[in-house]
Amino acid sequence: MEADVLVVGAGILGLATAYHVLSRDPEANVLVVDRMGDVGQGATAKSAAGFRAGLFTSSTNRLLSDTSVDFYLHIQREEGYDLGMELVGYLILRTKEQFEEIADVAHALEKRGTLKIYRKAELKKMLEMNYEFDGDEEAEILGVKNVDYGLFGVKCGYIDADKLAYYYRDRIKEMGGNFQFNTKVERIIVEPEIKLGIPREPRAWQKVRFAGVETNKGTLKAEKLVIAAGGWTHLLLDPLGIDCISKPKKRQIFTFRPRTEAQKALLNTKGFNDEGILPFTFLPTGHYIRADRRDGTFWFGFSDEIRPFSPDEEPEENYYYDNIYPIMVKYFPQLEGARVDNMWAGLYMLNSVDHNPVVFRRSNMVVATGASGSGILKGDAIGRIAAALLYGETYADLYGGEKIPTNKLEVVGRSLETESFVF
Ligand SMILES: Cc1cc2nc3c(=O)[nH]c(=O)nc-3n(C[C@H](O)[C@H](O)[C@H](O)COP(=O)(O)OP(=O)(O)OC[C@H]3O[C@@H](n4cnc5c(N)ncnc54)[C@H](O)[C@@H]3O)c2cc1C
Structure with missing residues (x-):
C-alpha cells in the first residue's frame, strides 16, 4: 500500500x-x-x-525553544502525561570577556524574566568551586578561565527524552x-x-x-x-x-556517582532551584556538568570543534580522562578521583x-x-x-x-x- x-x-x-x-x-x-x-x-x-526555553543568542532558536518547551510543559502539566521534566535551571558560567560578547542579549533576556545574571560575589555564596586562576600555569595550559558571571536560565532543566x-x-x-x-x-x-x-x-x-x-x-x-x-x-x-x-559529529556523556561528602554536597547544591540540586552547569571552557536527581549521578560532557565529521558512535573512555576530567577538577576540586561509572556517545547533526x-x-x-x-x-x-x-x-x-x-x-x-x- x-x-x-x-x-x-x-x-x-x-x-x-x-x-x-x-x-x-x-x-x-x-x-x-x-x-x-x-x-x-x-x-x-x-x-x-x-x-532551555529562550536561552539562545539567535532569535529564531529562542522562538523554536520557547514554544517547544511550552508545549512539553503543557503535556506534563495540563495533559497530565509525565515527561520527567524538572526545572532545575541552566547555569552558564562566563568570563568577563565572554559575558561582554553577549551582554546585550543577556540584559534583554533578564528584562523578559527568562534569565538571571549572577555576579561572581553572589555566585561564590551559592556554588562551591574555584573562580580565579590568575598565575596558575597549569590552568593556563588547559585553557581554564576565570568565572566572573553566571547566567541562570529560569525555564530550563531536563526532560526524559x-x-x-x-x-x-x-x-x-x-x-x-x-x-x-x-x-x-x-x-x-x-x-x-x-x-x-x-x-x-x-x-x-x-x-x-x-x-x-x-x-x-x-x-x-x-x-x-x-x-x-x-x-x-x-x-x-x-x-x-x-x-x-549538516554533518554528524560524535558527542559523549560520562557519568559518575558521587562518593565523598563534598561530591554529594556539590550534587545537592542549594539555592538555585526548588529541587535543591546543581543546575545544568556550563563552564567557560564549554564543558558541562549535569546533576541527575533521579539516579543521583553527575553527567559530564564537552563539545569540541576539532573532531572528525563521522557517524562513529563509539564512546572512548580516554576522552574523559584526557579532555574532561583535568578541566572539571580545576573548577571543582571536590571531584578529585571521579572515575567513569558509565558512558555513551551519539551524534550531533551540526549545521556549522x-x-x-x-x-x-x-x-x-x-x-x-x-x-x-x-x-x-x-x-x-x-x-x-x-x-x-x-x-x-x-x-x-x-x-x-x-x-x-x-x-x-x-x-x-x-x-x-x-x-x-x-x-
Ligand atoms: C551526547 C548528546 C547530548 C545531547 N544533549 C542534548 C540536550 O541536552 N538537549 C537537546 O535538546 N538536544 C541534545 N542533543 C541533541 C539531540 O539529541 C538531537 O538534536 C536530536 O535527538 C535529533 O533528533 P533527530 O530526530 O534529528 O535524530 P535521531 O534521534 O538520531 O533520529 C534519527 C532516526 O533516524 C533513523 N535512521 C537514520 N538513518 C536511517 C535509515 N537509513 N533508515 C532507517 N532509519 C534511519 C535512526 O535510527 C534514528 O532513530 C544531544 C545529542 C547528543 C549526542
Missing part, C-alpha cells in the same frame, strides 16, 4: 513531524520507518535531554499512524513527475518527484516523504545532490553555518535536520514547520499561537543570526 506520508526516522524530529501531520490531516495514511527496534533510539536516546518519544509514538498510533521498525532505508526513489515511458527516465530536463524508498525489506511507496534521519540524513540526500548543510535547524522542501519531500545539539528542546517547533511545509503552507503555527515562515530554515538564501550558545 502507498502511504500518504512516509517519514524516515523515528527520532524526535520525525516523530514531531508525523504527529503534526496527523493533527492537521487526521485522514492521512502516515507511516514512520526506522532501522532501530523502537522510537527515539538514535541521538534522541543518547542526549543529555536538557531544555524516552518519555517524550513515547508520548509522540502513542499519540501517532492513537491517530491511526503506523510504524515499521528494523527497516533500513537504502535509498530514495526518484521518478519523473510525468512519466513518458522513455529509457533512462528521469532525464535531466524532467521535473522529478520522490516516489518512496528502497529498504532492506523492500520498496515503500509514498505520496509525500519526510527525511528526518538525524546524523545519517546526508547519506540519503548526498546521492540525490541535495545539500542539507549558523547552528539553527535546517528544514526545507524539494518537490514532494521535506527534510528536517541540523538540530545541532539541541533537537529535543526545539523538536516540537521543528515538527510543526516540517508538517506545514509538507502541506505547502507559507507559515507554521507554533505552540501558543506564534507564527514562523516555513522557509525560515531553508538552505537556499538562508539568513539567520549565528547561535553562540552551542554546547
Whole structure:
C-alpha cells in the first residue's frame, strides 16, 4: 500500500513531524520507518535531554525553544502525561570577556524574566568551586578561565527524552499512524513527475518527484516523504545532490556517582532551584556538568570543534580522562578521583553555518535536520514547520499561537543570526 506520508526516522524530529501531520490531516495514511527496534533510539536516546526555553543568542532558536518547551510543559502539566521534566535551571558560567560578547542579549533576556545574571560575589555564596586562576600555569595550559558571571536560565532543566518519544509514538498510533521498525532505508526513489515511458527516465530536463524508498525489506511507496534521519540524513540526500548543510559529529556523556561528602554536597547544591540540586552547569571552557536527581549521578560532557565529521558512535573512555576530567577538577576540586561509572556517545547533526535547524522542501519531500545539539528542546517547533511545509503552507503555527515562515530554515538564501550558545 502507498502511504500518504512516509517519514524516515523515528527520532524526535520525525516523530514531531508525523504527529503534526496527523493533527492537521487526521485522514492521512502516515507511516514512520526506522532501522532501530523502537522510537527515539538514535541521538534522541543518547542526549543529555536538557531544555532551555529562550536561552539562545539567535532569535529564531529562542522562538523554536520557547514554544517547544511550552508545549512539553503543557503535556506534563495540563495533559497530565509525565515527561520527567524538572526545572532545575541552566547555569552558564562566563568570563568577563565572554559575558561582554553577549551582554546585550543577556540584559534583554533578564528584562523578559527568562534569565538571571549572577555576579561572581553572589555566585561564590551559592556554588562551591574555584573562580580565579590568575598565575596558575597549569590552568593556563588547559585553557581554564576565570568565572566572573553566571547566567541562570529560569525555564530550563531536563526532560526524559524516552518519555517524550513515547508520548509522540502513542499519540501517532492513537491517530491511526503506523510504524515499521528494523527497516533500513537504502535509498530514495526518484521518478519523473510525468512519466513518458522513455529509457533512462528521469532525464535531466524532467521535473522529478520522490516516489518512496528502497529498504532492506523492500520498496515503500509514498505520496509525500519526510527525511528526518538525524546524523545519517546526508547519506540519503548526498546521492540525490541535495545539500542539507549538516554533518554528524560524535558527542559523549560520562557519568559518575558521587562518593565523598563534598561530591554529594556539590550534587545537592542549594539555592538555585526548588529541587535543591546543581543546575545544568556550563563552564567557560564549554564543558558541562549535569546533576541527575533521579539516579543521583553527575553527567559530564564537552563539545569540541576539532573532531572528525563521522557517524562513529563509539564512546572512548580516554576522552574523559584526557579532555574532561583535568578541566572539571580545576573548577571543582571536590571531584578529585571521579572515575567513569558509565558512558555513551551519539551524534550531533551540526549545521556549522549558523547552528539553527535546517528544514526545507524539494518537490514532494521535506527534510528536517541540523538540530545541532539541541533537537529535543526545539523538536516540537521543528515538527510543526516540517508538517506545514509538507502541506505547502507559507507559515507554521507554533505552540501558543506564534507564527514562523516555513522557509525560515531553508538552505537556499538562508539568513539567520549565528547561535553562540552551542554546547
Ligand atoms: C551526547 C548528546 C547530548 C545531547 N544533549 C542534548 C540536550 O541536552 N538537549 C537537546 O535538546 N538536544 C541534545 N542533543 C541533541 C539531540 O539529541 C538531537 O538534536 C536530536 O535527538 C535529533 O533528533 P533527530 O530526530 O534529528 O535524530 P535521531 O534521534 O538520531 O533520529 C534519527 C532516526 O533516524 C533513523 N535512521 C537514520 N538513518 C536511517 C535509515 N537509513 N533508515 C532507517 N532509519 C534511519 C535512526 O535510527 C534514528 O532513530 C544531544 C545529542 C547528543 C549526542
